[in-house]
Amino acid sequence: MGYLLPMPRYALLIDYNGAPFSGWQRQKSHPSVQQAVEEALRRLDPALDHIGAAGRTDAGVHATGQVAHCDLTRDWDPFRLSEALNYHLKPAPVAILKAARVADTWHARHSAHERRYLFRLIARRAPLVHDAGLAWQVTHPLDVAAMQAGADRLLGLHDFTTFRSTMCQAASPVKTLDEFRVEAHDIPFGTEIRFHLRARSFLHNQVRSFVGTLERVGSGAWTPADVTTALQARDRAACGPVCPPQGLYLAGVGYADDPFL
Structure with a gap:
């Protein structure tokens, strides 16, 4: 019997202006930062489930150092991943400052x-x-x-x-x-x-x-x-x-x- 290899995990350092968002956390009827990042990630990896973040900011709150992690189905060069995400995030006021490959046990919230x-x-x-x-x-x-x-x-x-x-x-x-x-x-x-x-x-x-x-x-x-x-x-x-x-x-x-x- 074959074994499934763990999906590569990446940490994302995120900068955003919170004014147009209902906060970090995804909501059914209001735009969120999580939704914007996940939609950009799905342009690269349609199989993406969801991302985890270090903290949930409220509506109107900004970030210069939010951290999230995601599991992708293929290996990415971290720099190319951040560049691709920033392209797909336009025109939302959200930027990926840096991406980094991390261990599959690393967690944006629990490891902080x-x-x-x-x-x-x-x-x-x-x-x-x-x-x-x-x-x-x-x-x-x-x-x-x-x-x-x-x-x-x-x-x-x-x-x-x-x-x-x-x-x-x-x-x-x-x-x-x-x-x-x-x-x-x-x-x-x-x-x-x-x-x-x-x-x-x-x-x-x-x-x-x-x-x-x-x-x-x-x-x-x-x-x-x-x-x-x-x-x-x-x-x-x-x-x-x-x-x-x-x-x-x-x-x-x-x-x-x-x-x-």
């Missing part, structure tokens, strides 16, 4: 040990032009030092019930936040504030809940101590406003043996 997110907030009076749809805008100045002091109170192992969506499907609200940096960058007639977060995994709406709460701290409506009070309440009603999705980016996924290096 951390996720990194970036949130961009721009504080200026004039409307955004070049960054419209790519950042959250507020028209008042923000105290970045106060926001960093509030962010510091969220580091470490906590029950993050306050900062997760009521629709979150995670088995537990207990997570460890490894990094939360708040950086200010001068731009013409305003300031861009970048929030850098790193953890093994995140809860649904956790980053947007954090940033919306810290905006209240930066504006002076909350103090950094109020962040601790909200965290310890373990109550969604204690959270500050959840900010909009357009400033959020899945910036990277960490692996013990990074296939893209």
Whole structure:
């Protein structure tokens, strides 16, 4: 009796603008990033089943470092695979930055040990032009030092019930936040504030809940101590406003043996 050889598996590093999509995950009646990538892959391999991803981004959320894996019926040179996929992805705002051959046991989600997110907030009076749809805008100045002091109170192992969506499907609200940096960058007639977060995994709406709460701290409506009070309440009603999705980016996924290096 013959034995079927395993199908070659490839990791894909993916960049996308989430504005026209309902999120990463395929849906029946709305366009998704997963659907766009799978349809491009099926132009190359009609037998493709589906692809797995490191994380599911919500509607309107972007990525500069999403990772997915796929099993194909024939061997591809990774560079030629990425080039062919980018050709078939046009005109969708999705790009394959790199493809890599990986072991058939490698999994975009299960093999990952951390996720990194970036949130961009721009504080200026004039409307955004070049960054419209790519950042959250507020028209008042923000105290970045106060926001960093509030962010510091969220580091470490906590029950993050306050900062997760009521629709979150995670088995537990207990997570460890490894990094939360708040950086200010001068731009013409305003300031861009970048929030850098790193953890093994995140809860649904956790980053947007954090940033919306810290905006209240930066504006002076909350103090950094109020962040601790909200965290310890373990109550969604204690959270500050959840900010909009357009400033959020899945910036990277960490692996013990990074296939893209």
